[in-house]
Amino acid sequence: MNLVVLTGAGVSAESGVPTFRASDGLWEGHRVEAVATPEGFAANPALVQDFYNQRRRQLASVQPNAAHRALADLAARWTGDFLLVTQNVDDLHDRAHLETPPASGFELIHMHGELKKARCTASGVVCDWDGDLEAAHVSPHHPRGVLRPHIVWFGEIPLEMERIERALARCDLFVSIGTSGAVYPAAGFVQLARMAGARTVEINLEPTQGASLFDEGVYGPASETVPAFFG
Ligand code: BJW
Missing domain, CATH: 3.30.1600.10 (SIR2/SIRT2 'Small Domain')
Structure with missing residues (x-):
């Protein structure tokens, strides 16, 4: 998967x-x-x-929180391909994965x-x-x-778009966490995942403007919802 x-x-x-x-x-x-x-x-x-x-x-x-750590734990045990695309320019995912090394099918992309x-x-x-x-x-x-x-500033091309689009085209599950969906092309990834037939899930404090594009919404603070969702 x-x-x-x-x-x-x-x-x-x-x-x-x-x-x-x-x-x-x-x-x-x-x-x-x-x-x-x-x-x-x-x-x-x-x-x-x-x-x-x-x-x-x-x-x-600042330090990684329970949401970063839950994703790192998931990356260590996931047996299929797992692409983590972050729009964040901080290094908190990187640090969480240093503490818990990922399985071989894992990749992290900082698209911005x-x-x-x-x-x-x-x-x-x-x-x-x-x-x-x-x-x-x-x-x-x-x-x-x-x-x-x-x-990556406005008007510039986000990084690694080809790799991201390739992974979206063959994904079974797409989960969007803690993003408002206000900035493209990231805001359009859910549609690419849907076209690939993936199940799509939004995890956020509250439903975003694009919530209806997802099969499922999980709402609450990421430090609680992410460990519970992937637990
Ligand atoms: C919690 C929580 C908790 C809080 N638990 N949740 C199509 C239509 C219209 C315009 C465009 C379009 N395509 C492109 C554009 C132009 C533009 C764009 O999208 N403009 C929009 C404003 C409409 N896009 C671009 O210019 C991009 N480039 C581009 O498109 O190139 C063309 C091209 C693309 C692809 C192939 C070939 C060509 C580049 C965009 C670069 C964005 N860069 C930024 C700033 C970097 C500088 C900096 O760091 O200062 O990146 S913008 C800024 O927004 C930053 C973020 O990564 C990005 C996304 O923000 P994010 O992460 O969603 O944050 P928030 O604050 O918006 O939302 C936080 C969410 O968390 C909220 O929903 C909260 O509820 C939630 N939350 N606490 C869970 N505890």
Whole structure:
């Protein structure tokens, strides 16, 4: 049995990582276009680097919660293929899977990038990055490049789309956890899974705008619902 799980900010909320679209969310006080578009970065690189530097620093004070750990436990015992696609740029899934190594059919994709990586604007080379980035951070990879956050901004193409679409086309179960379904192409994955004949499940605090697209909804905090669903 092949499984695809899509996660969003709600899976990390109980670890203390803010979501995006809540009233006290990440973009409160920021114009989205200013910090989450290539145009915003070109206009004010210092503002954008600072926004991500702060979020990168915050990762030191958060830990995986019971939902991340339940998915890691599942990945250790799942016998079919299991693709975990996260829209999150934090490293909480990665850390949970380090604690509980997965079975061989498991893969994790960060489709919207990773806070703890940087990318050279000239060569596209991606490298691990744990510290701050400066406004015009000289790239070690190309003489004309600067290092930018390895984040997929609005208008950019999400990562690993072919691999994700291949897995959706052959999945038997699709579970969407803690995402509002407001951002494409991730919001369209449920339809691709349905076309493949998969059973589709939404796990969230409350029904989302796309709830009717799922066969089943499980509602409540992810730290309780995810371990119970996969337990
Ligand atoms: C809990 C909980 C708890 C809380 N327990 N639950 C089609 C139609 C219209 C527009 C478009 C379209 N296709 C593309 C677009 C444009 C655009 C888009 O979607 N715009 C929309 C606003 C309409 N998309 C793009 O530009 C994308 N690129 C693209 O489409 O390229 C073309 C292409 C695609 C494919 C192939 C070829 C070409 C790129 C999108 C990049 C998004 N990046 C961001 C920001 C990164 C920067 C940053 O980190 O600051 O990624 S946007 C932001 O939203 C972030 C997230 O990953 C993403 C999703 O948010 P998420 O995770 O759903 O969070 P929230 O806050 O919205 O929801 C949290 C949920 O958790 C809520 O439902 C709560 O109830 C729940 N929750 N606590 C369980 N304890």
